[in-house]
Protein backbone atom coordinates (compact mmCIF):
# COMPACT_ATOMS: atom_id res chain seq x y z
CA UNK A 1 0.00 0.00 0.00
CA UNK A 2 1.09 3.57 -0.69
CA UNK A 3 2.84 5.65 1.94
CA UNK A 4 1.41 8.85 0.42
CA UNK A 5 -2.02 10.07 1.48
CA UNK A 6 -4.25 8.50 -1.16
CA UNK A 7 -6.72 10.48 -3.29
CA UNK A 8 -9.95 9.01 -4.59
CA UNK A 9 -11.46 11.30 -7.21
CA UNK A 10 -14.87 11.21 -8.91
CA UNK A 11 -14.94 12.19 -12.59
CA UNK A 12 -18.61 12.81 -13.28
CA UNK A 13 -17.90 13.62 -16.97
CA UNK A 14 -21.00 15.04 -18.73
CA UNK A 15 -23.51 13.57 -16.27
CA UNK A 16 -25.92 14.93 -13.66
CA UNK A 17 -28.35 17.81 -13.27
CA UNK A 18 -28.44 19.98 -10.15
CA UNK A 19 -30.93 17.70 -8.35
CA UNK A 20 -28.62 14.72 -8.96
CA UNK A 21 -25.74 16.57 -7.29
CA UNK A 22 -27.87 17.15 -4.19
CA UNK A 23 -28.97 13.50 -4.21
CA UNK A 24 -25.33 12.41 -4.52
CA UNK A 25 -24.33 14.57 -1.55
CA UNK A 26 -27.23 13.16 0.49
CA UNK A 27 -26.15 9.64 -0.40
CA UNK A 28 -22.58 10.34 0.65
CA UNK A 29 -23.73 11.94 3.90
CA UNK A 30 -25.92 8.92 4.68
CA UNK A 31 -23.05 6.52 3.95
CA UNK A 32 -20.77 8.17 6.53
CA UNK A 33 -17.95 9.92 4.67
CA UNK A 34 -15.79 10.88 7.66
CA UNK A 35 -12.65 9.41 9.15
CA UNK A 36 -11.26 7.91 5.95
CA UNK A 37 -7.56 7.96 5.16
CA UNK A 38 -8.09 8.88 1.49
CA UNK A 39 -8.67 12.44 0.41
CA UNK A 40 -11.88 12.81 -1.67
CA UNK A 41 -12.16 15.01 -4.76
CA UNK A 42 -15.08 15.49 -7.16
CA UNK A 43 -14.82 16.73 -10.75
CA UNK A 44 -18.28 17.91 -11.87
CA UNK A 45 -19.13 19.55 -15.21
CA UNK A 46 -18.23 23.24 -14.86
CA UNK A 47 -21.87 24.39 -14.91
CA UNK A 48 -22.45 22.27 -11.79
CA UNK A 49 -19.42 23.48 -9.82
CA UNK A 50 -21.33 26.01 -7.81
CA UNK A 51 -24.13 23.53 -7.03
CA UNK A 52 -21.48 20.99 -6.03
CA UNK A 53 -19.75 23.50 -3.76
CA UNK A 54 -23.04 24.20 -2.02
CA UNK A 55 -24.14 20.57 -1.80
CA UNK A 56 -20.80 19.38 -0.35
CA UNK A 57 -20.01 22.33 1.90
CA UNK A 58 -20.30 20.36 5.18
CA UNK A 59 -18.50 17.31 3.79
CA UNK A 60 -14.74 16.56 3.68
CA UNK A 61 -14.66 16.62 -0.13
CA UNK A 62 -12.68 18.93 -2.42
CA UNK A 63 -13.75 19.67 -5.99
CA UNK A 64 -12.35 20.93 -9.25
CA UNK A 65 -12.78 21.37 -12.99
CA UNK A 66 -12.69 18.63 -15.61
CA UNK A 67 -10.64 20.89 -17.87
CA UNK A 68 -9.00 24.30 -17.85
CA UNK A 69 -7.81 26.74 -20.52
CA UNK A 70 -4.07 27.44 -20.78
CA UNK A 71 -4.56 31.21 -21.04
CA UNK A 72 -5.46 33.34 -18.03
CA UNK A 73 -8.43 35.04 -19.74
CA UNK A 74 -9.65 36.38 -23.05
CA UNK A 75 -11.56 35.59 -26.21
CA UNK A 76 -11.90 31.80 -25.84
CA UNK A 77 -15.59 31.03 -26.30
CA UNK A 78 -16.85 28.13 -24.24
CA UNK A 79 -13.66 27.68 -22.23
CA UNK A 80 -13.02 28.06 -18.51
CA UNK A 81 -10.04 29.87 -16.95
CA UNK A 82 -8.12 28.51 -13.99
CA UNK A 83 -8.82 31.72 -12.04
CA UNK A 84 -12.56 31.17 -12.60
CA UNK A 85 -12.31 27.67 -11.14
CA UNK A 86 -10.31 28.98 -8.18
CA UNK A 87 -12.79 31.83 -7.66
CA UNK A 88 -15.57 29.27 -7.06
CA UNK A 89 -13.50 27.49 -4.43
CA UNK A 90 -12.04 24.75 -6.64
CA UNK A 91 -8.68 23.47 -5.50
CA UNK A 92 -8.04 20.91 -8.26
CA UNK A 93 -8.46 20.44 -11.99
CA UNK A 94 -8.13 17.53 -14.36
CA UNK A 95 -5.79 18.11 -17.31
CA UNK A 96 -5.43 15.96 -20.41
CA UNK A 97 -8.13 13.38 -19.79
CA UNK A 98 -8.03 10.90 -22.69
CA UNK A 99 -11.54 11.97 -23.76
CA UNK A 100 -10.21 15.53 -24.17
CA UNK A 101 -7.11 14.28 -25.97
CA UNK A 102 -9.30 12.15 -28.29
CA UNK A 103 -12.32 14.43 -28.82
CA UNK A 104 -10.64 17.83 -28.66
CA UNK A 105 -7.24 17.02 -30.12
CA UNK A 106 -5.35 17.99 -26.98
CA UNK A 107 -1.61 17.52 -27.42
CA UNK A 108 1.04 16.84 -24.78
CA UNK A 109 2.26 20.43 -25.12
CA UNK A 110 -1.24 21.83 -24.59
CA UNK A 111 -1.85 19.57 -21.60
CA UNK A 112 1.43 20.78 -20.07
CA UNK A 113 0.37 24.41 -20.58
CA UNK A 114 -2.99 23.68 -18.94
CA UNK A 115 -1.23 22.19 -15.91
CA UNK A 116 1.00 25.28 -15.70
CA UNK A 117 -2.03 27.61 -15.91
CA UNK A 118 -3.76 25.64 -13.18
CA UNK A 119 -0.75 25.94 -10.86
CA UNK A 120 -0.50 29.64 -11.59
CA UNK A 121 -4.04 30.03 -10.19
CA UNK A 122 -3.27 27.89 -7.15
CA UNK A 123 -5.02 24.74 -8.39
CA UNK A 124 -3.50 21.27 -8.16
CA UNK A 125 -3.46 19.67 -11.61
CA UNK A 126 -4.33 15.98 -11.87
CA UNK A 127 -2.79 15.12 -15.22
CA UNK A 128 -4.14 12.04 -17.01
CA UNK A 129 -1.86 9.79 -19.03
CA UNK A 130 -2.35 6.37 -20.58
CA UNK A 131 -1.98 4.28 -23.70
CA UNK A 132 -4.61 3.08 -26.18
CA UNK A 133 -5.17 -0.60 -26.87
CA UNK A 134 -3.23 -0.35 -30.14
CA UNK A 135 -0.32 1.32 -28.38
CA UNK A 136 -0.25 -1.44 -25.75
CA UNK A 137 -0.42 -4.13 -28.44
CA UNK A 138 2.40 -2.38 -30.28
CA UNK A 139 4.49 -2.37 -27.07
CA UNK A 140 4.48 1.42 -27.10
CA UNK A 141 3.05 1.88 -23.58
CA UNK A 142 6.27 3.12 -22.01
CA UNK A 143 7.12 5.47 -24.87
CA UNK A 144 3.59 6.96 -24.79
CA UNK A 145 3.78 7.48 -21.02
CA UNK A 146 7.23 9.06 -21.38
CA UNK A 147 6.01 11.46 -24.07
CA UNK A 148 2.92 12.42 -22.09
CA UNK A 149 4.86 12.99 -18.87
CA UNK A 150 7.54 15.02 -20.67
CA UNK A 151 4.74 17.34 -21.88
CA UNK A 152 3.90 18.16 -18.28
CA UNK A 153 7.51 18.53 -17.13
CA UNK A 154 8.35 20.78 -20.08
CA UNK A 155 5.72 23.29 -18.97
CA UNK A 156 7.62 24.23 -15.83
CA UNK A 157 8.10 23.23 -12.28
CA UNK A 158 5.46 22.91 -9.59
CA UNK A 159 3.16 20.45 -7.89
CA UNK A 160 0.96 18.03 -9.78
CA UNK A 161 -0.42 14.53 -9.48
CA UNK A 162 -0.86 11.93 -12.20
CA UNK A 163 -3.67 9.57 -13.12
CA UNK A 164 -2.61 6.52 -15.11
CA UNK A 165 -5.69 5.67 -17.15
CA UNK A 166 -5.16 3.04 -19.83
CA UNK A 167 -7.60 4.18 -22.52
CA UNK A 168 -8.76 0.61 -23.20
CA UNK A 169 -9.91 0.31 -19.58
CA UNK A 170 -11.98 3.51 -19.47
CA UNK A 171 -15.71 2.84 -19.38
CA UNK A 172 -15.21 -0.68 -20.73
CA UNK A 173 -15.52 -2.73 -17.56
CA UNK A 174 -12.07 -4.10 -18.37
CA UNK A 175 -9.57 -3.17 -15.65
CA UNK A 176 -5.80 -3.42 -15.76
CA UNK A 177 -4.54 -6.31 -13.66
CA UNK A 178 -2.66 -5.39 -10.51
CA UNK A 179 0.60 -6.42 -12.19
CA UNK A 180 -0.08 -4.33 -15.30
CA UNK A 181 -1.10 -1.26 -13.31
CA UNK A 182 1.83 -1.57 -10.88
CA UNK A 183 4.25 -1.96 -13.80
CA UNK A 184 2.98 1.28 -15.43
CA UNK A 185 2.91 3.15 -12.11
CA UNK A 186 6.43 2.00 -11.20
CA UNK A 187 7.63 3.07 -14.65
CA UNK A 188 6.09 6.55 -14.19
CA UNK A 189 7.63 6.76 -10.71
CA UNK A 190 11.07 5.86 -12.06
CA UNK A 191 10.76 8.57 -14.73
CA UNK A 192 9.80 11.08 -12.06
CA UNK A 193 12.82 10.07 -9.96
CA UNK A 194 15.14 10.48 -12.94
CA UNK A 195 13.73 13.85 -13.93
CA UNK A 196 12.91 15.44 -10.55
CA UNK A 197 14.95 13.52 -7.98
CA UNK A 198 13.77 11.13 -5.31
CA UNK A 199 12.25 13.53 -2.76
CA UNK A 200 10.11 15.41 -5.33
CA UNK A 201 9.11 12.20 -7.09
CA UNK A 202 7.98 10.64 -3.86
CA UNK A 203 5.51 13.49 -3.27
CA UNK A 204 3.68 12.98 -6.57
CA UNK A 205 0.66 10.72 -6.37
CA UNK A 206 -0.13 8.38 -9.24
CA UNK A 207 -3.80 7.41 -9.24
CA UNK A 208 -5.19 4.50 -11.26
CA UNK A 209 -8.25 5.04 -13.46
CA UNK A 210 -10.21 2.79 -15.80
CA UNK A 211 -13.34 0.89 -14.73
CA UNK A 212 -12.37 1.15 -11.07
CA UNK A 213 -14.97 -0.35 -8.72
CA UNK A 214 -14.97 -1.18 -5.00
CA UNK A 215 -14.25 -4.81 -5.97
CA UNK A 216 -11.17 -4.28 -8.13
CA UNK A 217 -9.92 -1.37 -5.98
CA UNK A 218 -9.75 -3.83 -3.09
CA UNK A 219 -6.87 -5.62 -4.86
CA UNK A 220 -5.32 -2.69 -6.80
CA UNK A 221 -4.82 -0.54 -3.69
CA UNK A 222 -2.23 -2.98 -2.33
CA UNK A 223 0.26 -2.12 -5.10
CA UNK A 224 2.96 0.18 -3.68
CA UNK A 225 2.84 2.75 -6.48
CA UNK A 226 -0.95 3.11 -6.73
CA UNK A 227 -1.85 6.18 -4.69
CA UNK A 228 -5.61 6.25 -5.21
CA UNK A 229 -8.19 6.13 -7.97
CA UNK A 230 -9.81 8.35 -10.59
CA UNK A 231 -13.29 6.92 -10.92
CA UNK A 232 -15.77 7.57 -13.73
CA UNK A 233 -18.85 5.35 -13.98
CA UNK A 234 -18.78 3.99 -10.42
CA UNK A 235 -18.39 7.50 -8.99
CA UNK A 236 -21.95 8.41 -10.04
CA UNK A 237 -23.15 6.23 -7.16
CA UNK A 238 -21.98 7.75 -3.86
CA UNK A 239 -22.08 4.37 -2.13
CA UNK A 240 -19.75 2.82 -4.74
CA UNK A 241 -17.52 5.90 -4.61
CA UNK A 242 -17.27 5.62 -0.84
CA UNK A 243 -16.66 1.89 -1.24
CA UNK A 244 -13.49 2.75 -3.19
CA UNK A 245 -12.50 5.43 -0.65
CA UNK A 246 -12.98 2.81 2.06
CA UNK A 247 -10.37 0.39 0.70
CA UNK A 248 -7.75 2.63 2.34
CA UNK A 249 -9.53 2.43 5.71
Ligand code: PGA
Pocket residue numbers: 011165169170171172209210211212230231232233234
Ligand atom coordinates in the same frame (compact mmCIF):
# COMPACT_ATOMS: atom_id res chain seq x y z
P1 PGA B 1 -14.39 4.84 -15.78
O1 PGA B 1 -13.76 6.27 -16.13
O2 PGA B 1 -14.19 4.62 -14.30
O3 PGA B 1 -15.86 4.97 -16.14
O4 PGA B 1 -13.68 3.84 -16.60
C1 PGA B 1 -12.55 6.70 -15.57
C2 PGA B 1 -12.12 8.00 -16.17
O5 PGA B 1 -12.28 8.20 -17.39
O6 PGA B 1 -11.62 8.91 -15.47
